Amino acid sequence: MKLLSGKTALVTGASKGIGRGIALKLAEHGANVAFTYLSSVEKGQALEAELAAFGIKAKGYRSDASDFKASEELVNAIVSDFGSLEVIVNNAGITRDGLLMRMTEEQFNEVIRINLNSVFNVTKAAIRQLLKQKQGSIINISSVVGVKGNAGQANYAASKAGIIGFTKSVALELGSRNIRCNAIAPGFIETEMTGVLNEETVKQWREAIPLKRGGTPDDVANAVIFLGSELSAYITGQVLNVDGGMLT
Template structure:
């Protein structure tokens, strides 16, 4: 049994997930650093957490795989005894215009971003219901609210996450479990670094605050929603987007 609160962060080996994992660890939680591809990157996050006096462990699981998720959460409960926080951050993009988008590219994005979020909520909720407590934070996106040309699959998956968040919040509220979503705007990560300087400049003009956000901006919001201070907040979508969704 782990005495500290246990937080699971999916897709925590880089970008926003990494920032969230480090921030939760800095608040005294034991963090499960979930990754799918790179164990090396996940171990780097673990080392970063431990260097600052925190605790965590790297665990592989492809969230798009329903049975793998079942085993993943079962093992965490067996080892640590409880799961107090779940942050569904794992996500991928396969951008392209609708007329050129393949069915495979649409399905892969939905399988990870939307179904992956469902899989994790489905399997963690059993333990949280038993505990009569828990915090679930889902990563949506500003494009799930506003849409975005060239990202029909990603926008649809993130709009789905918002609907899933609200439905799960209604189902789980009576047992003291909150379910909220964060909708980041353009944040400086590997995903946005591939954009050309011209695209970055044009995008920045659409943001009232005039610049991209940092992963820590999203991490601070996630930590708040995962805390006791947010105990009476559920079913909400918090935009961390510099005013873009306005």
């Protein structure tokens, strides 16, 4: 059963990892998919072809979500190319881990700019279109680290906690216009980023999780489908932990 047929979805930072998994799952459920990438044109083109194979319209945009003007241009281009924009997945993000005493101002500000400012930029740029349509679902990718904190990730935790506060505020502002805003807080999701960890570290992570396994991009993507579809029509302002019980 395709839950998003005929809708247009935007996924920022979709060339790899969780973002890529989300884009593919959206296409599987019938959504037309616009996505952004920043560094690899080849990966962007490859993903565009994979998405189109589902029989939907797909287009990749080389765009920096942390740039406000670029975000405005992006949304305008998507509306022009696709005709509408119903689902927004703010996924773009980076890490610059390090203990606070060694963390530079640049490392802190870069993570806030890319992880948090980008959510503001894209959401702000899309508001006019969502209000015009009188519908929309905004899904912001936070993290369990934004809920509980983590040593060595003060910048990342601050950015992801900020996303949660932003999400709840937007839900209150736009709920009366039939626009919903929720966040997903992934736990230990096994992607290219976690692939650099040694096996013993990964094993320790898995053992600490009640479900005894790391998550997959599909686990997060399934939550996106739920929050983007009518299955969650009466849900807004919430944080859905996709963490195998890590925060239980």
